[in-house]
Amino acid sequence: MTVFLDSDNFPAGSTAEARILANTLSDILKNDCDGNLFTTLARYQRMLADNGQRKQWPEINKKLETLFKCGTSEVINGPMIGIPVSIRDSDYFSDSTQLAGSERSVIAGIEWMATAWNASFADTGLWMGKTFEPVSRETVAEKTGNDAVMMAVYDKQNTRIGRNFFRQPPSPDLFQAIGLPALSKLWSLKDRPMSPETEGFDGDLLVQNLKKEKAIPYSKTGGYFLCNPGNSVVPEMNGKAVYQLNYRWPALGPAFPMTRLVDELV
Template sequence: MTTKYLSSNNFPAASSASPDTLAAELETLLSSDFTGDMYALLAGYQRILADNRQRHQWSAVHKKLETLFKCGKAIPLDGPMIGIPVSIRDSDYFQDTVQHFGKERSKIASIEWMATAWNMTFADTGLWMGKTFEPVSREVAADKTGNNAGILAHYDQKTTRIGRNYFREPAQPDIIQGLGLPVLTSLWNLKPRPKSAAKKLFDGLLLEENLAKEVNIPYSMTGGIFLASPGKSVVPEMNGKEVYQLNYRWP
């Protein structure tokens, strides 16, 4: 079983046996967990991963998420997307970075340690609400990246986007949760949600149709700018899979 955006053929297999194994994993996942609504599927996984009492199921859910990532089709995105903060991943990059601080601090890179802390603070607050992807000119991309040759070589008006994140104040936040939005506002230079497409916002082109779609997303502040374009995954186990990359390093 495959869908429009999910197929084992989307993953560059490391061996001839890998496609069949991945196809079987996807078939099992869709048959057992998918009921026709991808949001419901991910929300179900999120509820498990947000519950420290269900820690024994985390490994299996992460495996299912890995299957979805491997089988996903990379396509350019346009306009607003509602987000579901499903999980914190212990990437190899993050582990290596943290371990530079010393052996006694390497435990910070543990997925279980981080996920447990996240669940105790922000997992169910609705602080992050999603992202939007808007057209960006080559001139702006050049300015944002300091004329980075690699970025500009892959610039394409049809697929390159400038993106921003949506945030809102959690309902009835505790002391720690209440600090979230003010800290992010300062750190990422967040701005109030735009009310007009004529307003210049982070150098992207805010289209009227995208602004109209944003009405359905409850958020108050926006920012955390990134550039988005087709590329290859930097995660080792993805085998150079084609993805739609979000680059937060430059803007």
């Protein structure tokens, strides 16, 4: 997996910044990884899901930021398994912050959104991953209101429509037991498609992708997004190349907080 990590993937503003990033990445791979980045991410996840280890969150989030900066942007096809590692107060509440007249750094430093997430969904195992499916130009036009920018960047080879996977965890506690039914209603989740002929989906349900999905124990799907290669909207990423997932289009039927969400993958 480390083959996808290279400090040259980040458009540094100076030679000094590039050198610092390269050294920081080297330190993470040498001291944290032990040859297995998945194990490292799992350890980070456990720390970030523990409200009792809040003092270590800034350091772990800086390491995750370094890994993201050094990641390679790739077009994704088909399903991927995922686990929540970290959720931070990013741009969801920027409008509220501006109204309050506060600096973003002050509000972000509180990390209250992460605290609430950890107290509720961090370890519930409700979210299981995403899938990325081919989508027609006509569907993109319909979902975006024929948006000029989206139509200009549409590419059959790179543009995808995606959806998220959700499941009822095994032996759920009381909170987990109500989690999926609540999400199903709030986000209008659908039953997982079992064949390419399943109706109600806007992307192409390819046989090979549905076959891969069988390895993922999910029962409901939704939370739709359109994705294209693009440049990061996060200021500190300096316009870094990412694979960008946009949930905000009203015709995709987003519910808060997805009405504010632009996700980015490397």
